Amino acid sequence: MKADIRVALVGNPNTGKSTLFNVLTGLNQKIGNFPGVTVDKKVGYSKLPDGRVAEIVDLPGTYSLYPKSQDESIVFSVLADRANPLSPDLVIIILDATNLKRNLLLYSQVADLKIPVIVALNMMDLAKKAGTIIDVSLFSKNLGVPVVPISARKAEGIEQLKTAISYANKIALQEDSIDVRSIAPQLIESISNELDLDNPYFALQLAHQHETLKFLSAKQSDRIEELEKEHSFHSQKAQGAETIARYNFINDLLYDTVKKPDTAGDETTSNKIDKVLTHKIFGFVLFFAILMFMFQAIFSWAVYPMELIADAFVWVQNTLHHVLPTGPLTSLLVDGIIAGLSGVIVFIPQIAILFAFISILEDTGYMSRVTFMMDKLMRKVGLNGKSVVPLIGGFACAVPSIMSTRTIENWKDRMITIMVTPLVTCSARLPVYTLLIALVVPNKNVWWFFNLQGLALTGMYVFSLVSAVVVAWVFKFILKSRERGYFIMELPVYRLPRWNNVAYAVYERCKSFVLNAGSVIIAVSIVLWVMASYGPGNRFEKIDQKYQQSQYKTVNADQLQKDIASEKLENSYAGVFGHVIEPVIRPLGFDWKIGIALITSFAAREVFVGTMATIYSVNGNADNMQSVQQKMHQAKNTQTGQPVFTFAVAFSLMMFYAFAMQCASTIAVVYRETKSWRWPAIQFAYMTVLAYAASFVAYHLLR
Structure with a gap:
């Protein structure tokens, strides 16, 4: 599809960026990799009120333009390199209206790159519920950019956001958030003159990141390095000075535009729930109970649709054998291709149930709590807390899970995670397990409501996790590294699942399974x-x-x-x-x-x-x-x-x-x-x- 304007979605993790992407694009989207790297990119298309088509690019979530992983480095590369095929004409910064102070740091950095910006003030419904009052008009005036209040989960304010995109070419470039030149005046001027730049913040970012930016030539990178030494530039000190200046700007902005109720001493609902769900004993008991329920459901809920699919394939095979002439081609079609496909397609109901549960757990925020609870256990076997994300993701597929290990900075932790992730039971093993379990395990209940087949399947999944942990412990003594790993994670607030997102996730995963396995x-x-x-x-x-x-x-x-x-x-x-x-x-x-x-x-x-x-x-x-x-x-x-x-x-x-x-x-x-x-x-x-x-x-x- 040909687009008239390219729009990049940028925001912190857990701000609703992916939800907004799904609302804007619907099913009109595709997933691939960014050029040259194994980082997922999502691109979709949205029709604007003026009849034009906008190409929407969902960039990886990041807290800052200073990357700590390969995923985060993509954001600056796409925004700064005008020759990048995904370089946007407009950036939509998604801000969580309940957590503006943290979100605005990234906004101020992107805005200072002088790319036209629209602010999507998301989760306004939650902010109002919490008693937070935001003067949107003054907020927009002080920032110098359009600000559109929305609720992506409820699809509120989306038409207003599309209208704002339509007027993107009429948006004046925003003012500088801070005086960037004061951080390293001589170096910024030298780099600007050397590379013929007119944006001081872009020049400062090149000083910080020139060694990892692929759009710079080796000669340009070496010259920037020389200039850094010439002007005694210290990257960490400069970042610290920049961050302090930006938070001074943010504090002044919020003081004028946001009024919050006095909730000192009040405990949030999420924190109250976490006292139970992340308890050092009950938390693990509940997680195991959820797993048992999930695998019981995989067997019990999928029985009838699986029988219907199996009977349908038998009927098709019988019919074709009677209708088509006897011969090699008929045998190839019926006994070869159709018989082979029937053995996998019959398991789509079970795979759909598995992905639905995983999607719900992610959407509610519970999966983040699981990674938090498992952190201490992971460290004892030589893994980083971030290793839990790939391991849990391995329930779906090892391929994207191994790709997600890029967020683990420690080499040893990352290598061990890569080596053990394929041991976790993935969706490809599910048809094998369910077929074999159905052959030899009776379909009956024990202890009133526990199905024996469901218990057997639960056992295989738990066994895979235990195996991965044991093998990781062995690799802990084989691989040597002096680096120390760390685990920093923001826990999102609990929310009800977005059922349209769950349905779309199930559809995408099942389609991918059928197409990949089918071929x-x-x-x-x-x-x-x-x-x-x-x-x-x-x-x-x-x-x-x-x-x-x-x-x-x-x-x-x-x-x-x-x-x-x-x-x-x-x-x-x-x-x-x-x-x-x-x-x-x-x-x-x-x-x-x-x-x-x-x-x-x-x-x-x-x-x-x-x-x-x-x-x-x-x-x-x-x-x-x-x-x-x-x-x-x-x-x-x-x-x-x-x-x-x-x-x-x-x-x-x-x-x-x-x-x-x-x-x-x-x-x-x-x-x-x-x-x-x-x-x-x-x-x-x-x-x-x-x-x-x-x-x-x-x-x-x-x-």
């Missing part, structure tokens, strides 16, 4: 169908000749067809390959069919389900299509006559998938974040060894 599964299903439908030499011809002999004439037609299909599958390319690796995996309780699924799912874990669906469809009866769970439940060991998927085998498989690094995307992102193949190789090796050992122990203890 891999289709590719794997096609290759697997070919390998399972054809064999080396004339093996298939010999099998056909064998079953044409007279002794097989009396065998039931359905049974005969099943026996032929089973023998052909065993003699196919896939079967031959499975038998080659079977001696290695037999001590784990796995047969050659499971072995094929283990290999194919190294691309992505959820491919295991699609692989089993394809294998058992190729091995099945075209006139009696069943869901993959039913087929696996009926599968028998040809030598013992016992079920293939016993309790021991199922839990052995779950132990393998709990530890094995079966995700090509995770390996790629670890390489990208560490800039070396050494770390993903170490990670792959230790996780594979752990997977084999855990699976071996589980099988021999439970059989």
Whole structure:
């Protein structure tokens, strides 16, 4: 979509910036990476009252233009580099009306860059509720920029904000917040003359950040360094002087424009709730109870939609087998592609429930409390409190979680977090776990309302967290670093979840899961169908000749067809390959069919389900299509006559998938974040060894 104006959203964390972005753009948005870095960027489009289209760029949250992480460094790079493809024509600064003093520091810095600015005064409803009175007109006059009071959560004031964007080209450049030149007058003048700059604050920022700014040439950066030495410039002292001057400006502004009620000694509602939710004992008990409820819901609430999806796929497969002519293309479509997809799409209800819970916990502010509570525990095993964010995020997906470790300044803490995050149970493992648990764990309640299957799933998630913590403790003694980590985090106030945001988050995550997993599964299903439908030499011809002999004439037609299909599958390319690796995996309780699924799912874990669906469809009866769970439940060991998927085998498989690094995307992102193949190789090796050992122990203890 072609835009007439580009608008950047800038603000502190927890000011409602992402909520405003969603309200302005609706579903008309896309997520990618900023050029050259693995930082998420969100871009959307909004139609303005005058008919023009605005491109909205949601920049990472930051407290200051002086970055402490790669995410925060993006903000100044985008705002200052006019050659940046995302350089904005207008900046909307989102201020939390209940916490203006802290928010205005960032505003004063951005405003002094002389980019046209609009202030979105968010959470006005909460400010009024707290008795805070803001003279918006005087506030706007003193700042010299348009100020629009809004409530992003309630979509109030959004049309007025769009109108203000429409008049952006008529906005006069704001006055300086402070006398920037007084901080380092000679250096600012020298840099301005050297680089032909007309903005003193931009020159000062170059003095602070020139070593990390990619839009400066090496020659320019070296020249700025020379000028710093020539004028005896001390960056930290200059930042301190600037911050003091800015807060003097902010204090004067707030004194004239904001009146707050006398609440000395009053305790906020959030603090009262935190006394319970972050209690050193009850806090952990409540968190565990929430996890149990979440996983109980994943099983109990998803039963009916999953049955409907499974029945729909069976009906489609049956119909296509009867409608389409018999042949390889029909078999490829029905027994390969559709069977493979059905094994994953059937789990969308469970994944949607998981993401809905995670989104609600984040939206209410509770997830921030979890990271706060886990800080002390993390430090004991050699991690930073900030490591909790990637670990909790690992419930959804390890890829963005590993990318989020950029906020951890300490090298050792960051590397340990990267190495253990893939151990946390992600959404790709959920289809594998729920399928196997449903096969061997009875669907019944214990202690009145605890479902056994839900308890088993809860156990796997808790086990993954414990495993990650134990492995982190081991890495604590392996990796050496003298740096000290620290954890500073602002706890947002508790709020009701925004249900439209929750719905959108569920939609986006499910869509991403289906598209990402679906593309891999289709590719794997096609290759697997070919390998399972054809064999080396004339093996298939010999099998056909064998079953044409007279002794097989009396065998039931359905049974005969099943026996032929089973023998052909065993003699196919896939079967031959499975038998080659079977001696290695037999001590784990796995047969050659499971072995094929283990290999194919190294691309992505959820491919295991699609692989089993394809294998058992190729091995099945075209006139009696069943869901993959039913087929696996009926599968028998040809030598013992016992079920293939016993309790021991199922839990052995779950132990393998709990530890094995079966995700090509995770390996790629670890390489990208560490800039070396050494770390993903170490990670792959230790996780594979752990997977084999855990699976071996589980099988021999439970059989």
